[in-house]
Amino acid sequence: MFRLKKFSLLLVLSLLSTLSFAQEVTMADAMRESGKIYVVVAVLSLVMVGLLAYLIYIDKKVSKIESEIDKK
Amino acid sequence: MKWWKVLAIVLMLYSIIGGFLIDVPRLPILHETIRNTYFHVTLWFAMMILMTISIVNSVRYLSSGDKKHDYLANETVNIGLFFGVLGLTTGMIWAQFTWGAFWVNDVKTNGTAITLLVYFAYSVLRGSVDDPQKKARLGAVYNIFAYVMLILFLWILPRINDSLHPGNGGNPAFGSYDMDNTMRMVFYPAIIGFFLLGWWLVTLRIRLKNIQDKLVEDV
Numbered sequence: 399m400f401r402l403k404k405f406s407l408l409l410v411l412s413l414l415s416t417l418s419f420a421q422e423v424t425m426a427d428a429m430r431e432s433g434k435i436y437v438v439v440a441v442l443s444l445v446m447v448g449l450l451a452y453l454i455y456i457d458k459k460v461s462k463i464e465s466e467i468d469k470k
Numbered sequence: 471m472k473w474w475k476v477l478a479i480v481l482m483l484y485s486i487i488g489g490f491l492i493d494v495p496r497l498p499i500l501h502e503t504i505r506n507t508y509f510h511v512t513l514w515f516a517m518m519i520l521m522t523i524s525i526v527n528s529v530r531y532l533s534s535g536d537k538k539h540d541y542l543a544n545e546t547v548n549i550g551l552f553f554g555v556l557g558l559t560t561g562m563i564w565a566q567f568t569w570g571a572f573w574v575n576d577v578k579t580n581g582t583a584i585t586l587l588v589y590f591a592y593s594v595l596r597g598s599v600d601d602p603q604k605k606a607r608l609g610a611v612y613n614i615f616a617y618v619m620l621i622l623f624l625w626i627l628p629r630i631n632d633s634l635h636p637g638n639g640g641n642p643a644f645g646s647y648d649m650d651n652t653m654r655m656v657f658y659p660a661i662i663g664f665f666l667l668g669w670w671l672v673t674l675r676i677r678l679k680n681i682q683d684k685l686v687e688d689v
Binding site: 423424425426435436438439442443446447450453454456457460463464467470 | 471475478479482483486487490491496497498501502670671674677678680681684685688
C-alpha cells in the first residue's frame with residue numbers, strides 16, 4: 399500500500415513537473431523509474447541469445463558435415 | 471569457436487542492453503526513438519562494410535579468376551541486401567512516428583530503394599546464367615556498377631538535395647547536436663556487432679556452397 403501511495407505521489411509530481419515545464423522533452427521516465435524497462439531488455443536479450451545459440455548450432459552442424467566430406 | 475564469433479555475440483548483447491538502458495540526449499520529435507540509431511543506422515553501416523568487401527572481391531575475381539573471390543563477393547551482397555531490406559523497413563517504422571508517414575519521398579529513402587533494386591538485379595543476373603564462370607564474371611562486372619550506384623544514391627545525391635536524414639542537405643550528423651559521446655559508446659560497438667554477425671552468416675553460406683561444390687564433384 400505504501401509503495402502504491404509513493405508511486406501515485408510520484409506520478410502526480412511528475413505530471414505537475416511536465417505541466418510546469420511544458421517545453422521539456424518527454425521520455426520513458428516512468429517506465430524506467432518503476433523498473434519495468436528491464437523486463438523488456440531481459441526479453442529482448444533472451445531472444446538475441448536464442449537466435450545466436452541457434453546460429454552456433456548451425457555452425458557446428460556445417461563443421462560436422464565438412465569434416466565428413468573431407469574424410470571421404 | 472573463433473574469437474570474432476564470441477565478439478559478435480558479446481557486442482550484440484551489449485548493444486541491446488546498453489542501447490536500452492544508457493542515457494540518451496533528450497530531443498524533441500525523436501524522444502526515446504533516438505535509440506533506433508543503435509539498431510537502424512548501424513544496420514546500414516554494416517551493409518556498407520559488406521558491400522565494400524563485395525566490390526573489392528569482385529575486382530579481385532576479375533584479376534585472379536579464383537572461385538573463392540566470387541563466392542565472397544556474392545555472399546556479402548546477399549547478406550548486405552538482407553541488412554538493407556531490414557534497414558529500409560525499420561526506417562519506415564521510424565519515419566511513421568517522427569516524420570509522419572511510412573514513406574515521405576525523402577531523397578535518401580528513395581535512393582535506398584533504387585540501390586536495393588540495383589542489387590536485386592545483381593542476384594537476378596547471376597541466377598539467369600548457367601555457366602559458372604560466365605556467371606561469376608558477369609556478376610563481378612555488374613557488382614562494380616552496383617557499388618557506384620550505391621555511392622551515388624546513398625552518399626552523393628542526399629548531400630546535394632534536401633533530405634530529412636541527418637548529415638544530408640546541410641543537416642548535421644555525428645555532431646554534438648544529435649549524438650553525444652555516451653551514444654557513441656553504444657553506436658560504434660553496435661556497428662561492429664552487426665557487421666560481425668553478417669560476416670558470420672556470409673562465412674556459413676560460403677561453407678555450404680563449398681560443400682555443395684564438393685558433392686557435385688563427387689557425382
